[in-house]
Amino acid sequence: EPEVTQTPSHQVTQMGQEVILRCVPISNHLYFYWYRQILGQKVEFLVSFYNNEISEKSEIFDDQFSVERPDGSNFTLKIRSTKLEDSAMYFCASSVAGDRAGGYGYTFGSGTRLTVV
């Protein structure tokens, strides 16, 4: 069964450093998402991406964050100048048709656990 692949599975970084979280969505999917989950808390929406541009972002997704689809397969989340409160599990997801087509489930990756020290 097709999978969404995320790397690395765990990243430790110094406060103030930049990190790039990588995702390979399912090949025929067109909509891509990043969510995060702070330990013990709910899964929070960060950003959605379609047709090489951001289609929606949350208030969490400020200038510290950016996303990119540098080639036909990868989808990255960059966090500049990381803060302690950025420590969380970050999930990438993809969907074949997004929400406009009447709804399809999202396929999530296994996540990257980011620890900022």
Place this chain on the structure above:
Amino acid sequence: SQQGEEDPQALSIQEGENATMNCSYKTSINNLQWYRQNSGRGLVHLILIRSNEREKHSGRLRVTLDTSKKSSSLLITASRAADTASYFCATDIMNRDDKIIFGKGTRLHILP
């Protein structure tokens, strides 16, 4: 206010029993989805029910949707130890693009 709140927050049942989890939401939706998360792992899509559907089955899972009450339930029949996980409902809000909103989840523990 939360869009998508599950109850109970935690549920412990004996293996073999049925588990029922509920989700309430506040604004109109296109569809509602249920996901499972094993401890420290990723989210697994279980089932999606559209706003014009009332009930859906997938194996031992049964999902209902009552749009008049803005609520959904997930029933797992004949529970197994492997069903121990957190279960989240996620709503695709009508007239809002490109995201689903998760509730806080129900932690289900199946006792041997």
